Amino acid sequence: MSESDEISIGERLRFYRQGRKKTQAVVAGLAGVSEDYVSQIERGLKTPTIGMLHKFARILGVQVSVLLGEPEFEQNGTIHPVASELNRRMMSFGRPGDGEDVDLAGLRRRVDAAWGIWQTSESRFTEGAEVFPTLLSDVQVAARSFRAVGEAEERREAARLASDMYFLLRTFAKRIGRTDLSLLAADRGIAAAYETDDPLRIAGAHWNLAHILIAQNEAEAAEETAVHAIEELKPHLESGGDWVSMSGALWLVASVASVRQGDAWAARDRLRQHALPAAESVGEGNVLWTVFGPTNVLLHAMSVEMEAGESAEGLTIADRIDVTSSPSLERQTTFYLELARLHEQRRDDAAVLLHLMSAEGTGPEDLRYNVLARDLVRGLLRRARPSMAPQVRALARRVGVVAA
Incomplete structure (x- = not known):
């Protein structure tokens, strides 16, 4: 038995560090960690947090995806092979349709079922790969249909379907290491959400976009996106329910953006002052598949402490989390x-x-x-x-x- 040929994160860090003619001491000093810590990462003895990877990427002038080695992984099979098929179908937009053969109610059931696979199946990558490509094409056909006078409601429902499908593809593509495809899906989701004339879905689309911006080392842009969406939701918050939940979910994204920019205290404040009161107000929920509720707030609080290097505090928070109450297996796995x-x-x-x-x-x-x-x-x-x-x-x- 031998290790696979996959290049580790530590080996990539060493390669680009040496290519930039920087010593371990220099990189460690700029990142605010010990030289021994950098050495252990390069030797494969420690795994950096995502936040630390973002710091290394900025110091070395490369994308986080480069340190992760994402483009190469698809070639050797570590990235799910369906990624290329999804990319091809997104580029084709689906054939033009006149709406006569589009079953909107059937598509709604299929999109909801696809989300069910993603959030509740232990084989979600395999099952999703069997369903997502064809469903994507069918949803894109629906989105190009219903352009005649008198079809406004059908057009909005088709846009809702497209928005929800792109939300799903954003998270799926990110999880299989295709951040480029994830960003494309998030952008398409924004466009579709605006066609729905639904402020809640528009906010959800910005929530999705902020997530992939963070993954692409654009934490400041992610923060701006989340905060702007929160402001747009304020007139609706008195209605409670889903509006409060979506606002809370956006505050979670804003907190992650803060800690990724090195401001753990701002992240903690956003969780304590905004996300937690929202979660306590609405309870456990899953508005637009954001899985927002008290459990998810605690999960983010734990993550903030991990990113900040406060492992003892992170473990103390973890002791308060009953992760089985989350409706998403993905969140449980992440925990x-x-x-x-x-x-x-x-x-x-x-x-x-x-x-x-x-x-x-x-x-x-x-x-x-x-x-x-x-x-x-x-x-x-x-x-x-x-x-x-x-x-x-x-x-x-x-x-x-x-x-x-």
């Missing part, structure tokens, strides 16, 4: 992965393994397609004590980090 990262910060490899296996239980395919999760497994493989080694090797084999 376990972030717990693993918190324990890695504390050099507790037994806990890292435990939570990686929990993540595998709720999202086995996530570990195969999540670059940082794979790096966690790879680091554990290199550090594992003999008593843990068999379990670690078995996990590494299942997620494709090692080749038989």
Whole structure:
């Protein structure tokens, strides 16, 4: 059994650091971490947080996707092969339609079912790949139909379907490492949302866009996007319900944007002053598949502490979270992965393994397609004590980090 040919994040960091003629000490100083920490990342003994990757990317003048190696992964099969097919279909926009053969009610059931797969299936990548391409084409046909006088409501429903489909593709493409496709889907989602004349969907489209802007190291732009959308929602907040939930979801994005810009205190303030009161007001929900509620606020609070390097506080918050109350398996899987990262910060490899296996239980395919999760497994493989080694090797084999 040997490690796969996949290049690790640490190896990429070392390659670009040396290419920019920067020492580990210089990079560490600019990033605000120790030289030993950078050394451990480069040797595959530690996995950086997303926030730290953003810092390294800015210091070295490269995109985060370059350090993650996303373009290359599709070629060797680590990125889901359906990505290219989705890209092709998005570029074709679907054939022109006159609306006669478009079943809007049927499409609504299919789009909702596709979201159900994504949020609740342990095989969501495999099942989604079987459904998403054809559904995307059919939704795009519907969006180009119903242009005649008297078809305004049908046109708006087709736009709602397109908006919801692009929301789904944004998160799917991001999870399989195609941030370029994710950004395209988010942009299409914005355009479709405005055609619905629905302020809630428009806000949801900006929520989606802000997420992928953060992933592309554009935290400041993401913050501006989220804050602008929050302002646009203010006239509707007295109605409560979904309006408050969407505003709260946007505050979560704004908090992530803050911590990615190095301002953990602003992130904490946004969670405490805005997101948490909204969540307590509306309870657990899933408006436009944002999974907003008290559980998600706590998950973000834990993430903020992880990004800030406050592992003890992050673990204290984690003890308050019953992740099984979340309607999304993706959020549950993310919780376990972030717990693993918190324990890695504390050099507790037994806990890292435990939570990686929990993540595998709720999202086995996530570990195969999540670059940082794979790096966690790879680091554990290199550090594992003999008593843990068999379990670690078995996990590494299942997620494709090692080749038989």
